[in-house]
Each structure stands twice: as C-alpha cells, then as structure tokens.
Amino acid sequence: MIYSVAALPHRIAGAFDALDSPHLNGGQQLAVKYFAVAVVLFLAQVLFGMLSGIQFVAPGFLHGILDFNVNRMVHINAMVVWLLYGFIGSIYWFLEDESGTEIAGLKWGNVAFYVLTAAVTVVVLVYLLIQTGPGKDASIWFINEGREYIEAPRWADIGIVAVMLVFFYNVAGTFMKGRWSGIAGVLTLDLVALAGLYVAGMFYLTNITADQYWWWWVIHLWVEATWEVLVGCIMAWSLMHLLGARRKIVQTWLYIEVALMFGSGILGLGHHYFWIGTPDYWFSIGGFFSALEPIPLVAMVVHSVYDAGVHNFRSRNHPALAWIIAHTFGNFLGAGVWGFMHTLPQINLYTHGTQWSASHGHLAFFGAYATINIAFFYLAAQKWRGDVWMGGDLPGNGWKWKWALALLNLGVMGMTVALLIAGYEQSFVERAVGGSTWEGYFAAQNQVWFKQAMHWRLLFGLVTTGGVVLLVWDLLTIGKGESRKAPTLSEAA
Amino acid sequence: MSANPPRWSSEDFWKKVAIWVTAGSFVILIVLTFDTLSKTSVGGQRVRSYSVINQEIDYRFDDKQNRYAPVIGKDEPLFGKPLSEAEAETLVDLGKKTVQTKNCMNCHTLLGNGAYYAPDLTKAWLDPGWISAASRETLMLTFLKDPERNARTFGSGRVMPNLGLTDEEARGVVAFLKWMSAIDTNGFPHNFKTLNAQVQP
Ligand code: HEM
Ligand code: HEM
Numbered sequence: 001m002i003y004s005v006a007a008l009p010h011r012i013a014g015a016f017d018a019l020d021s022p023h024l025n026g027g028q029q030l031a032v033k034y035f036a037v038a039v040v041l042f043l044a045q046v047l048f049g050m051l052s053g054i055q056f057v058a059p060g061f062l063h064g065i066l067d068f069n070v071n072r073m074v075h076i077n078a079m080v081v082w083l084l085y086g087f088i089g090s091i092y093w094f095l096e097d098e099s100g101t102e103i104a105g106l107k108w109g110n111v112a113f114y115v116l117t118a119a120v121t122v123v124v125l126v127y128l129l130i131q132t133g134p135g136k137d138a139s140i141w142f143i144n145e146g147r148e149y150i151e152a153p154r155w156a157d158i159g160i161v162a163v164m165l166v167f168f169y170n171v172a173g174t175f176m177k178g179r180w181s182g183i184a185g186v187l188t189l190d191l192v193a194l195a196g197l198y199v200a201g202m203f204y205l206t207n208i209t210a211d212q213y214w215w216w217w218v219i220h221l222w223v224e225a226t227w228e229v230l231v232g233c234i235m236a237w238s239l240m241h242l243l244g245a246r247r248k249i250v251q252t253w254l255y256i257e258v259a260l261m262f263g264s265g266i267l268g269l270g271h272h273y274f275w276i277g278t279p280d281y282w283f284s285i286g287g288f289f290s291a292l293e294p295i296p297l298v299a300m301v302v303h304s305v306y307d308a309g310v311h312n313f314r315s316r317n318h319p320a321l322a323w324i325i326a327h328t329f330g331n332f333l334g335a336g337v338w339g340f341m342h343t344l345p346q347i348n349l350y351t352h353g354t355q356w357s358a359s360h361g362h363l364a365f366f367g368a369y370a371t372i373n374i375a376f377f378y379l380a381a382q383k384w385r386g387d388v389w390m391g392g393d394l395p396g397n398g399w400k401w402k403w404a405l406a407l408l409n410l411g412v413m414g415m416t417v418a419l420l421i422a423g424y425e426q427s428f429v430e431r432a433v434g435g436s437t438w439e440g441y442f443a444a445q446n447q448v449w450f451k452q453a454m455h456w457r458l459l460f461g462l463v464t465t466g467g468v469v470l471l472v473w474d475l476l477t478i479g480k481g482e483s484r485k486a487p488t489l490s491e492a493a
Numbered sequence: 494m495s496a497n498p499p500r501w502s503s504e505d506f507w508k509k510v511a512i513w514v515t516a517g518s519f520v521i522l523i524v525l526t527f528d529t530l531s532k533t534s535v536g537g538q539r540v541r542s543y544s545v546i547n548q549e550i551d552y553r554f555d556d557k558q559n560r561y562a563p564v565i566g567k568d569e570p571l572f573g574k575p576l577s578e579a580e581a582e583t584l585v586d587l588g589k590k591t592v593q594t595k596n597c598m599n600c601h602t603l604l605g606n607g608a609y610y611a612p613d614l615t616k617a618w619l620d621p622g623w624i625s626a627a628s629r630e631t632l633m634l635t636f637l638k639d640p641e642r643n644a645r646t647f648g649s650g651r652v653m654p655n656l657g658l659t660d661e662e663a664r665g666v667v668a669f670l671k672w673m674s675a676i677d678t679n680g681f682p683h684n685f686k687t688l689n690a691q692v693q694p
C-alpha cells in the first residue's frame with residue numbers, strides 16, 4: 001500500500017511521458033502535457049455546467065449532495081484553469097521557435113507542471129468533497145475563498161504564484177538566451193502584468209466595496225486587458241506560422257492592438273464600479289472607455305481576415321485556421337458586441353447581475369479564449385503525429401473536426417441567445433417593474449419566457465457537450481495513419 | 494506600397510504609442526484608485542462605519558441626486574443590543590467571512606456580482622419579504638439556520654441548502670447584510686421598495 005502510494009507520482013509522470021513524441025521540441029513536449037490536462041478540464045467544465053443548468057430546470061436535482069453553488073464553482077474554475085493551461089501550453093509551444101533556442105529551464109518547467117496539476121486535483125477534490133467550511137480564516141486558507149472565479153484557497157494561490165514564477169523565468173530566460181522580438185517583448189511584459197494582477201485577488205477584506213474593487217482588478221484586467229494582449233501575441237505568431245504572414249506587418253498590428261486594448265481596457269475597468277459603493281465619476285470613465293473596447297476587437301477581425309485573404313485562405317492546418325477565424329469573430333461578437341450592449345450605466349442599472357451577464361460571459365469566454373486554445377490543440381496534434389497533412393481532403397472529408405466546430409459554435413450561440421432572452425425578461429419583470437425585491441426576482445424566474453429560456457439553454461448545452469466530446473475524439477484520432485506531409489510555407493520575413 | 498512608408502505606419506511608431514498609452518492609462522488608474530479607496534473606506538459617507546448596524550436603515554428616492562439612496566435613521570440596535578464600533582466590526586467581519594466560506598456568491602449576487610440562481614443580497618436586510626421591522630431579525634435567523642424547513646421559494650422550487658451555520662455565524666451574516674444595505678450604491682437597485690415603505694406609505 002505504502003509502496004504503491006510512493007510510486008504514484010512516478011506512475012503519473014510515466015503516463016504523461018507517454019505523450020512524448022519524437023517530432024516535438026522540448027517546449028512542445030511540455031506544451032502537450034498542458035494541453036492534455038486542459039482538455040480534461042474542458043470536459044469537466046461542460047459536465048458541471050450541465051449539472052448547474054439542469055438545476056435551473058429541476059431545482060431538486062442533487063440538492064444537498066452537489067448544490068448549485070458547488071457545481072457552478074467547479075464549472076467556472078475548471079474554465080479559468082483550462083484556459084490558463086492552454087495559454088501556458090501555447091506559449092511553450094512556440095517559445096523555442098520564436099526565440100531560436102532551447103527552453104532555459106525545461107526541467108523546472110516540468111516540475112512546475114506536475115506541482116500545478118497536483119494542486120489543481122487537490123483543490124477540485126476539496127471543492128467536491130468538503131465544499132464549504134466554517135466562517136474562519138482556516139476555511140479561506142484550505143477550503144475555498146468564496147470569491148467568484150478565484151475561489152481557490154489561499155495555499156493554492158501561493159502555489160499558483162510560485163508556478164507562474166517558474167513559467168515566467170522560462171519565458172524571459174529563453175528569450176534572453178536566444179533572440180528577442182516584438183512578440184517576445186510584448187509577451188514578457190504582459191505576463192508580468194497578468195501574474196501581478198493575480199496577487200490583487202489574494203487578500204481578505206471585510207469592506208466588501210474594497211473587496212470587489214480589487215476582485216475586479218483580477219477579473220476585468222485579466223480578460224479585457226492582459227488576456228486579450230496575450231492572445232494577440234499568440235495570434236501574431238499563429239498568423240506567421242499558419243499563413244506565412246510577414247513579421248513586420250504582424251508586429252505592427254500587435255503594437256496597434258496593444259495601444260487600443262490597454263488604452264480602452266484599463267480604464268474600461270470602471271464599468272464594474274457603477275454600483276459597488278464607489279464614487280459616481282466611474283459612470284463617465286467606465287462608460288466612455290469601455291465603450292471604446294470593441295474597437296481593437298474589430299481591428300483584430302480586420303487584421304486576421306485580411307491576412308488570411310491575402311494568402312487565399314491557404315494554410316497548412318485547416319482545423320486550426322478555422323478555429324482562429326472563429327476566435328476573431330467570437331472575440332468581436334462575445335466581448336465587443338455583447339459587452340457593449342450592457343456597458344453603459346443607463347442600461348447596466350437594469351441588466352447588472354441578470355442573465356445578461358451570463359449571456360455575455362458565455363459567448364465572450366468561449367468566443368475569445370476557448371477557440372484560440374482549440375486552434376493550438378490542432379497545431380499540436382498535427383506536429384505530434386509528425387507534421388502530417390491537415391489541409392483539405394482528409395479521410396471522411398474531415399467530418400469530425402467540422403462537426404465539432406459546428407456543434408460547439410451552434411451550442412454556445414444557442415445558449416447565449418437563450419440567456420439573452422432570459423436577461424431581457426429579468427430586466428423588465430424583476431428590475432423595472434418589480435424593483436428588484438425578492439418577490440420581483442422570483443416573479444421573473446417563474447415567468448414562462450424565463451422558464452422556456454432555461455430549457456433552451458439546457459438543450460443547447462447538450463449540443464455544446466456533444467461538440468466537446470466529438471472534439472476530443474477528433475484530437476485523439478486526427479492524422480492517424482496519415483502519410484502525406486504538411487506543405488512548407490515560404491519563410492516568414 | 495511605396496518605398497518609404499509614412500511614419501505613422503511604422504512598427505517603431507506604434508511601439509512607442511503602445512508604451513505611452515499603456516503607461517498613461519495605468520497612471521490614471523492608480524490615481525483614481527487612491528481616490529476611490531479613500532472615498533470608500535469604512536466610516537465614510539459611502540461605506541458606513543460598522544456601528545451603523547445600531548441604526549435604522551432605509552433606502553429611498555433622493556430628489557436631489559435623482560436616484561435611490563440609503564437613509565440612516567434613529568437608533569435601532571441589531572438584536573436589541575447596541576455595539577461599540579469594535580464589537581460591530583467583529584460581528585460584521587464574522588458575517589463577511591461566513592458569506593465567503595459558505596460560498597454564497599455562487600448562488601446569489603452581492604452588490605450585483607456573483608451568480609444568478611438566487612436573489613440579490615445587496616438590500617436583503619430591507620426586503621419586504623421580512624414583513625416588518627419587528628419580525629425581521631427572528632425570521633432572518635431562523636431562515637439562515639434552517640433554510641430548508643423555512644424555505645421562501647415563492648413557488649420556484651429553489652430551496653436554499655442548509656449550510657450548517659452556527660448561531661454566531663447566522664448573527665454575523667445578519668449584521669453583515671444590515672451593514673451592506675447602508676452602502677451608497679449610486680441608486681442600484683432602482684425602484685426598490687423597502688419593508689418600511691410597505692408599512693408606512
Ligand atoms: C474576452 C473578453 C471578455 C470576457 C471573457 C468577458 C467576460 C465577462 C464575464 C464572465 C462577466 C460576468 C462577470 C460576473 O460573473 O459578474 C462580464 C461582465 C461584464 N462585461 Fe465582459 N467580458 C469581456 C469583454 C467585455 C467587453 C469588451 C465589454 C464592453 C464593451 C464588456 C462588458 C461587460 C460588462 C458591462 C459587464 C458587467 C455585467 C454586469 O453588470 O453584471 N466585457 N464579462
Ligand atoms: C454544456 C454547456 C454549458 C452549460 C449547460 C453551462 C451552464 C452554466 C450555468 C448554469 C451557469 C450559472 C449561471 C448563473 O449563475 O445563473 C454558468 C456560468 C458560466 N459559464 Fe457556463 N455552461 C456551459 C458551457 C460553458 C462554456 C463553454 C463556457 C466558456 C468557455 C462557459 C462559461 C461560463 C461563465 C463565464 C459563467 C459565469 C457567468 C457569469 O457569472 O456571468 N460555460 N454556465
């Protein structure tokens with residue numbers, strides 16, 4: 001017994017080593033490990049999303065066993081963690097290529113991966129088995145912090161920061177050892193900001209206004225500033241790699257996007273400071289700057305579609321390019337359009353904290369961030385199999401990747417629209433008419449349009465889940481037995 | 494494209510723009526953060542001192558500001574016992590910590606942030622569902638201690654689970670909710686009719 005427990009870490013590492021492929025460089029071997037865990041967490045995300053979605057329709061479901069708050073916490077935490085795993089993996093994926101040298105501390109990178117994965121496993125088990133604790137500091141340290149998206153207990157926060165430091169050392173150290181580029185510079189500085197912001201979410205404060213003030217620093221300044229710039233870097237590299245776009249053009253665009261994104265997104269933070277007790281000058285600052293946030297997202301669509309068009313949509317990896325295009329449109333629609341719809345204070349007064357937010361949250365996170373990670377999963381699958389053909393005329397006409405793409409986008413879009421209808425209904429019935437009392441809240445929840453919307457959400461949730469399952473199957477099988485090589489592109493200038 | 498592209502289309506130009514715009518925005522955010530934190534410290538006009546739980550709290554339309562605002566009234570100590578600022582802080586702090594460790598925010602919203610499975614708690618203390626100021630404290634405590642048997646689902650079937658709150662934790666949560674209802678949230682939620690508005694039109 002003791003022997004087998006002691007052997008466990010070795011065994012697990014052995015299982016992950018089975019993912020190694022002779023076709024990959026060191027950073028890419030590590031990236032594949034991150035991608036594998038990300039995919040598992042993606043499955044967990046939709047599973048727990050379904051459980052919470054079912055509870056909206058049948059509230060007695062799992063009551064007292066896995067209550068809504070537990071399911072929802074696992075749903076959104078699995079999302080945040082798998083997206084971060086995907087980002088870390090994507091960066092390790094292109095790090096050696098972009099820097100022209102080997103990873104500075106690959107060994108430590110591997111150790112950090114196992115430490116992080118072990119910590120994530122423990123955190124999830126505690127969420128599911130212990131769930132909540134007494135109102136004491138010890139619960140915040142060891143069970144859960146009870147703050148949406150960053151519920152992970154304090155011990156895990158500290159672990160995450162330590163792991164991020166190793167990751168950062170690898171990124172900065174590798175570029176320093178090899179060569180710097182525009183992408184490298186933006187990426188490195190962005191990672192400093194991304195990791196630093198996490199620290200703003202690690203404190204306990206009794207004053208809930210100050211608490212939420214800092215909480216939004218993490219959530220908003222992640223998704224609407226540092227994550228956007230991070231995917232900007234990832235996109236820049238992908239466009240060169242997939243299409244052979246020219247470095248000079250890609251990097252100029254990257255700087256433009258950084259200027260527009262940070263220029264609007266940093267002060268756009270104010271759109272979360274309308275109603276939490278903060279002064280009312282945030283109405284004008286938050287309203288104005290967040291209303292500008294869609295501009296860089298439009299720029300990204302123009303940029304990528306233009307680049308793809310210039311190269312006649314010829315790429316060495318069709319599924320990856322399709323997901324990249326889904327990313328630019330999803331980012332624009334989910335974040336830009338759906339975000340803009342409720343970002344002005346006059347409207348937000350009635351939509352704040354309704355299903356509007358959930359509608360926007362789903363399309364934005366999926367459209368902006370799930371998509372680009374999936375594109376990288378496909379890049380990885382291709383190279384892993386020996387840089388095989390992934391253009392047109394795949395066996396079965398590539399039905400699996402095409403259907404996975406269709407089901408996922410249809411499913412999320414369907415959920416988004418259902419939630420938007422529910423949100424509209426809530427704004428009228430609960431907010432405008434009911435004055436937001438508990439009675440008003442339940443009047444809206446019991447209204448037939450709301451109930452129908454919850455059924456539709458569940459149905460489209462099922463479609464989404466089907467898409468994820470098909471995606472996983474495709475990732476495991478695509479390129480198997482393929483003998484054609486991927487075409488080589490003219491080198492990026 | 495011409496051999497000499499204009500300056501505004503060069504990589505170097507945009508690099509500088511990116512650096513200056515980012516740095517400038519960040520500096521403004523830091524300045525605003527200092528200002529906001531000083532205006533929202535406990536004991537100010539926006540976020541009241543913890544001992545505000547010794548007072549009657551209401552939420553009414555303010556003609557001058559043209560929006561709803563909290564109104565602090567006469568003495569009305571929570572659970573009938575006036576507390577010093579330090580005692581009040583201890584109690585509210587226990588409540589806040591309990592709200593976090595019991596993961597309330599993954600069903601409810603607080604100040605409008607959180608999950609949408611259960612009602613917003615921003616003005617829960619003032620909700621007409623507690624019938625009257627006289628019955629409120631007892632109703633809240635019994636509900637929090639055993640939400641399953643005292644369910645208030647308004648026909649939705651959504652029963653709050655029993656989170657095993659101790660007596661002291663339940664009192665802390667009530668204190669926290671009362672204190673939070675006095676925060677000036679710039680008129681959110683709009684058109685909210687409090688329990689007082691029901692009894693004294
Ligand atoms: C990819 C980028 C984005 C992602 C992933 C994202 C995600 C989210 C999520 C998940 C929430 C709900 C937070 C909660 O649980 O309380 C939210 C809230 C919000 N987002 Fe975004 N968002 C993005 C971009 C934008 C943009 C560009 C805008 C504006 C143009 C915007 C406007 C808003 C507003 C106003 C809220 C507050 C909703 C409320 O009052 O309840 N978002 N966002
Ligand atoms: C199987 C499909 C899914 C189902 C059934 C589902 C269901 C749910 C439910 C019931 C909630 C709680 C909303 C509430 O508090 O009222 C939620 C929240 C959330 N889900 Fe999903 N979800 C699914 C897939 C996804 C995907 C693919 C993403 C993004 C990649 C996502 C991102 C989110 C986010 C960001 C929130 C928090 C929203 C907010 O607080 O405003 N979900 N989901």
Ligand SMILES: [Fe+2]
Pocket residue numbers: 220224268269271272
């Ligand atoms: Fe935001």
